[in-house]
Amino acid sequence: MKIGDVAEKSGVPAKTIRYYEEIGLILPAKRSDNGYRRYTEDDTQTLHFISRARGLGFSVEDCSNLLALYQDRERSSADVKAIALSNIGRIQHKIRELRAMEKTLSDLADRCHGDARPDCPILEDLSEFH
Amino acid sequence: MKIGDVAEKSGVPAKTIRYYEEIGLILPAKRSDNGYRRYTEDDTQTLHFISRARGLGFSVEDCSNLLALYQDRERSSADVKAIALSNIGRIQHKIRELRAMEKTLSDLADRCHGDARPDCPILEDLSEFH
DNA sequence: CCTTGACCTTCTAGTTACTGGAAGCTACAT
DNA sequence: ATGTAGCTTCCAGTAACTAGAAGGTCAAGG
Structure with a gap:
């Protein structure tokens, strides 16, 4: 091939x-x-x-490890599970971050009338210190 | 300073x-x-x-646009809201993708006994054609 | 006066995981 | 013979920084 x-x-x-x-x-x-x-x-x-x-x-590095484990007939399933679990943790963390972003942005967008007037809560929020 | x-x-x-x-x-x-x-x-x-x-x-490019809008006293709030909304859309899409990943991985990890035995549903799944 | 340490400067290169494009060779059909 | 599709290598670009090297500047302490 x-x-x-x-x-x-x-x-x-x-x-x-x-x-x-x-x-x-x-x-x-x-x-x-x-x-x-x-x-x-x-x-x-x-x-x-x-x-x-x-x-x-x-x-890609995970893949390299998983591939090595895949080809190792002696490896324990615990090794594989550890990689999977740490990945799940990272994914969950990322989801939490994105949800927080989304909530803040949605709240701001809801409060913005979105018309021709110049006043805009989104920009006001970005320019404030928190 | x-x-x-x-x-x-x-x-x-x-x-x-x-x-x-x-x-x-x-x-x-x-x-x-x-x-x-x-x-x-x-x-x-x-x-x-x-x-x-x-x-x-x-x-960073969004920031450049937002900054220009922020400094433009004439701009409409609709312009800002459009950028915010498209960003919310991207974030929501990413969240959906990550949730799907997390579900698949969690299901696989649940089915993996995670001990010294070599058989592992995670690797089996990865190696299968779907 | 000299040194030390904390800043500052520029420049180069590395990170992640590809993707696009150029220049040129090969294979096969018409 | 020619077209075109696919293969090769190599170089560069993407997003958004971050690390590190080599060297200049400044204020305080001995």
Whole structure:
């Protein structure tokens, strides 16, 4: 398989696959005589794994760890769970932050009449010290 | 006032103030004879405004627009509200995404016994095609 | 007067995770 | 022979800073 094929199958763009190779997240692909990268079904699996983990908010470094754990038949599920839990914590924290932002902004927008008049509670709030 | 003073008063680090000047978000500060940047209370206000807007999730470019609107005595509150609303939309979208991630990860973590045994629903899920 | 320490200056480079584009080679169909 | 699609490498840009190096400035203390 060439890079375009594995890109389509795994859902990871060719550019991104080359990038993952460059940063060492995946092993350098073997090359054909013409210099093209060659891939197998296993590579498709690996890239899909990465794609799904990234979609769940794991960092590239997390992916590297998860991949190592995935390939280690001896690893304990506790190791994996620890990474997942710390990620859940970060996600929850981010959600709380965003909710606070949203609430403040919504309150301000509600109080702003939003017409041609220049007075605006949003700007007034931003310019005040709290 | 020197950069360190205005940094402390506004809550924006000195490094960041220089950066804001470099990218044109704020006007270049006047210099003292020794080459140090000099600031006034107005600058403190402006930096505080930016800091608060950034804290509410506005991009630096948003800040640039908000600042222009803030300094325009003729502007309508509708212009400001439009920026705020589009920001609220982006924040809500991000919250929905993060909640979906969190739910999937929590479900997986719940099903993972998290002990020394190697079988792990988290990795199994990541490696499956959906 | 000299030193110490806290600031200040500029410049370069690193962070995260890609993405776009240019220049040039290869493969295959018409 | 030619077109075009896909492959290669390398360089640069994105957002918004942040760290660090090398060196100038200033006030206080001995």
